[in-house]
Amino acid sequence: MLTALEFMLAPLIACLLLISITVYFGIHVLKREIIFIDIALAQIAALGSAVTLILHELDIGSHDHVYEHDSKSLMAYIFCILAAGLFTMLKNKNIRITLEAIIGIAYAVAATGVVIILDKGAGGDVHVHDMLTGSILWVSWSQILRLAIVVLTIGGLHYIFRSKFKDLTNHYANNQSQLNHPKIWDFLFYFTFGIVVVEAVSIGGILTVFAFLIIPASISVLFTTRWSFRILIGLIIGTIATILGLYFSWTMDLSSSPLIILFMGILLGLALILKVLKNLKSSTKNKNLL
Amino acid sequence: MLDNLLFLAPPITASIILAGILSYFGNHILSRGIIFIDIAVAQIAALGTMIGLLIGFAEESFIVQALSYVFTLSIISLFALTKFRKQLIPQEAIIGIIYCLGLGLAILLAEKIPGGSNFITKTITGNILWVTWDKVWSILLLFLAIGVIHIIFGKHFIRISSSPNDYPYSPGRTRLYELLFYISFGVVIVKAVPVGGIFLVFILLIAPTAAATLFTGNWKTRFILSWIIGILGSVVGIYLSYNLNISNGPAIVCLLGITVFLLTFLKMAMKNKNANTSQNIL
Numbered sequence: 089m090l091t092a093l094e095f096m097l098a099p100l101i102a103c104l105l106l107i108s109i110t111v112y113f114g115i116h117v118l119k120r121e122i123i124f125i126d127i128a129l130a131q132i133a134a135l136g137s138a139v140t141l142i143l144h145e146l147d148i149g150s151h152d153h154v155y156e157h158d159s160k161s162l163m164a165y166i167f168c169i170l171a172a173g174l175f176t177m178l179k180n181k182n183i184r185i186t187l188e189a190i191i192g193i194a195y196a197v198a199a200t201g202v203v204i205i206l207d208k209g210a211g212g213d214v215h216v217h218d219m220l221t222g223s224i225l226w227v228s229w230s231q232i233l234r235l236a237i238v239v240l241t242i243g244g245l246h247y248i249f250r251s252k253f254k255d256l257t258n259h260y261a262n263n264q265s266q267l268n269h270p271k272i273w274d275f276l277f278y279f280t281f282g283i284v285v286v287e288a289v290s291i292g293g294i295l296t297v298f299a300f301l302i303i304p305a306s307i308s309v310l311f312t313t314r315w316s317f318r319i320l321i322g323l324i325i326g327t328i329a330t331i332l333g334l335y336f337s338w339t340m341d342l343s344s345s346p347l348i349i350l351f352m353g354i355l356l357g358l359a360l361i362l363k364v365l366k367n368l369k370s371s372t373k374n375k376n377l378l
Numbered sequence: 379m380l381d382n383l384l385f386l387a388p389p390i391t392a393s394i395i396l397a398g399i400l401s402y403f404g405n406h407i408l409s410r411g412i413i414f415i416d417i418a419v420a421q422i423a424a425l426g427t428m429i430g431l432l433i434g435f436a437e438e439s440f441i442v443q444a445l446s447y448v449f450t451l452s453i454i455s456l457f458a459l460t461k462f463r464k465q466l467i468p469q470e471a472i473i474g475i476i477y478c479l480g481l482g483l484a485i486l487l488a489e490k491i492p493g494g495s496n497f498i499t500k501t502i503t504g505n506i507l508w509v510t511w512d513k514v515w516s517i518l519l520l521f522l523a524i525g526v527i528h529i530i531f532g533k534h535f536i537r538i539s540s541s542p543n544d545y546p547y548s549p550g551r552t553r554l555y556e557l558l559f560y561i562s563f564g565v566v567i568v569k570a571v572p573v574g575g576i577f578l579v580f581i582l583l584i585a586p587t588a589a590a591t592l593f594t595g596n597w598k599t600r601f602i603l604s605w606i607i608g609i610l611g612s613v614v615g616i617y618l619s620y621n622l623n624i625s626n627g628p629a630i631v632c633l634l635g636i637t638v639f640l641l642t643f644l645k646m647a648m649k650n651k652n653a654n655t656s657q658n659i660l
Contacts, residue, residue, distance in 0.1 A: 118467075123474045124414050182649040183642050184595065185408070185588045188470060190642075192413040193588065196581045197635035200628035295478055295485075302474045306467045342489065346482035353479045 095225075096334050099344065102227045102235060103330040106288050107300055109239045111322030112246065113281055114305030115315060116253070120260045122175075122187055126298055128195035129171060129282050130289045135198040136167030138205045164286055172278035176271055224292050225337075225344055231291055238287045242280045253277055254315060292345065299349040300326060307359045325355050382620065389626065390616055392509045392517070396574050397582050397608035399521045399566055402528070404587035404608075405600050406559070409539040412469050415457075416583055418477040419567045420576050423450045425480045428487045450564050458560040459553060465543065506574045506616075507626055517569055524562045535559050536597055578627045582608055585634040592645045611637065 117125060140163040171194065178190045246253055252273050288297045304322030312318055333348030407415060426449030430442030453476060460472055528535065534555045537546045545552040570579050590603035615630030622629070 118471055121411065121468050121470055123468070123470045177646075178642060180646060183645050184591050185642070186411055186413075188411060188413045189408055189584055189588050192580065192584050193635045193638050196577050196584075196631050197639075200577050200631040203628045204624050204632065295481055298474065299478045299482070302471055302478070306471050306475060309466050342486060346485045349478055349482035350486070353475070353482075356475065 096338060098227050098229060098232060099224045100330065100334055102224055102232050102291055103334070103348070104327065105232065105235050105239050106292050106297065107304070107323060107326035107330065109243055109284055110288065110297060110300040111304045111319055111326060112243070113284060114301040114322065115308070115318050116257045116277070116281075117301055118305040118309060119257045120187070122191055123302060124188065124195065124298075125175070125191050125281070126285045126289075126301055127294055128191045128198065129168060129285045130294045130297075131195050131198040131202070132167050132171045133164035133282075133286045133289070135201050135205075136164040138202045139163055139167075142205055165283070168282035168286060169279060172275055172282050175278050176275040179274065224296065227291055235287055235291060238283060242284055245280060249273075296345040296349065299352055303349075303352040303356055307356050310359055310363045325352065329355060386616060386620060388509050388511055388514055389506045390613060392506055392514050392573060393578075393612035393616060393630070394609050395514065395518050395521060396506075396570055396579070397586070397612045398605060399525070400570065400579060400582035401586040401604040401608035402601060403563055403566065404583040404585075405590075405597065405604060406535060406539045407583055408587045408591060410469070410542060412473055413584060414470065414477065414580075415473050415563075416567045416571070416579055417576060418473045418480065419450060419454060419564055420571045420579075421477050421480040421484070422453045423447075423568045423571070425484050425487075426450060428484055428491065431491055432487055447565075447568060450568055451561055454560045454564040455557055458556040461552075461556060505625075505627065506578065509573055513573060517573060520569055521566065524566060527558065527562055531555065531558060540597075575627045577631050581631040581634050582612070585638050586611065588638050589641050592641055607634075607637075 117123060143163075174194065175187060175190065179187050256270060256273050256277065285297065288300075292300070304325045305318070307325050308318035308321040311321065329348050329351040332351045334344055336342065337344035337347050407413065423446050426446035427437070427442055429449070430439075430445040431437060435441045435445075457469075457472065457476065460469060534547070538552060538555055538559070547555070567579065574582070586604035586608035587600060589607050590600045594600055594603065611634040612630050615633045616626050618633065619626035619629035
């Protein structure tokens with residue numbers, strides 16, 4: 089039992105760190121209806137990494153004593169900034185296409201762009217497969233430290249300016265934000281979100297991060313519209329699913345990420361049943377009153 | 379030259395057929411704001427195949443394919459019934475949840491099937507270059523049949539697609555049309571993805587209609603424009619891929635996707651110019 093705890097402690101802490109930030113961003117994502125943005129951003133970052141690979145092969149740029157990982161994430165971040173700029177600019181009433189469609193097209197172009205680039209390079213397809221579910225069981229303490237710093241910095245930034253970001257998202261659909269420079273804040277939002285996605289995906293994998301973003305926010309919206317309650321509900325849901333997922337992954341010898349996702353799905357199912365029961369109850373109550 | 383043409387004739391024909399049906403559906407998909415639905419549908423179809431394999435049937439057997447269809451159509455029928463007047467969870471979020479639960483289950487099942495990880499994405503990748511004339515005929519016939527359904531019920535589908543937060547008919551009738559729409563869409567996706575691959579299908583759905591919607595809101599013009607853009611993009615894409623020696627699916631995807639971005643910037647530049655000139659007049 090003790091070994092299980094020792095073995096699972098790092099993944100557990102990593103998951104809890106991930107959840108603490110994704111639950112918050114998930115509410116933004118759901119409200120703005122830009123559901124697949126993290127998959128697109130992760131893919132664009134991967135395109136950045138692929139570009140680095142090519143630059144490397146063509147001997148462009150200095151490659152003395154550059155650690156591969158660092159140079160990869162540098163280019164990934166540059167692509168993230170570009171994407172943040174793109175998504176800020178193209179949220180525009182004049183063009184009549186929803187941002188989700190733009191995100192979709194950006195995703196498809198980035199994904200196939202990677203294929204075209206790696207076709208020319210060598211041995212890249214392994215990298216793509218690894219990105220899907222990550223390998224949270226093998227997370228190292230130094231990765232956790234790095235994630236913690238990112239989460240605290242960006243979480244802190246969003247906490248200090250919470251009124252601005254909330255205002256922006258609440259008025260996202262009708263473009264009636266009261267802020268002085270909505271575009272700048274919007275850019276800041278996408279940029280910080282992009283950093284979180286790149287860091288989170290490198291630890292948890294695209295699919296896990298996606299589930300952490302969407303499912304807790306979908307559950308909490310059923311019961312309340314207040315941000316603080318929604319974050320609280322999301323944290324509870326995420327923690328329960330993570331603990332159950334890691335536990336069964338240990339005892340039944342299955343992959344942990346899919347199990348965590350499935351437990352979140354089950355919790356969502358339970359929440360839907362609860363909601364329906366609640367609605368039935370209140371409607372019978374109303375009938376009694378009438 | 380003639381050899382090239384003979385070699386490229388089936389993929390070009392197939393891509394024109396795909397562009398024809400997908401660009402049409404894309405207009406509905408874009409107006410409903412359910413952009414990623416085809417990726418979710420393809421994932422569920424893959425899951426159905428894997429369950430068939432797990433029970434112990436051969437991959438190409440009738441039962442596995444039937445299971446895959448039954449699975450996909452029951453999930454998409456459920457999805458068709460999730461449209462409400464007061465939508466708490468956006469439909470696109472429901473798509474996201476279906477996708478990640480489907481993929482999560484597929485990854486778990488893959489551990490139980492020998493060589494299973496190959497099947498996670500098996501139905502998701504396709505290569506249009508290797509399509510045969512038999513395949514071209516079979517998708518043409520199927521899509522024609524679905525086209526007939528849409529010619530008969532098209533105007534009802536359009537009315538539902540243009541009112542995202544309401545039932546234009548009585549709830550029962552709306553749901554019936556929704557079922558018909560989504561089931562026909564599901565069949566198209568399950569059939570099209572193994573031929574073209576997930577990204578080609580995705581881009582043919584979204585990019586042509588996005589480009590058309592930039593310039594018009596009228597349904598008829600949108601259909602015509604998106605057909606032209608979709609077919610042109612596929613043919614030019616295959617030609618370019620052949621000459622530049624890159625894979626053809628990715629070539630079409632990048633060509634159409636980048637075209638949309640360029641057109642979007644053009645449109646925004648035009649709007650700004652208009653705004654400037656009107657300010658000058660004042």
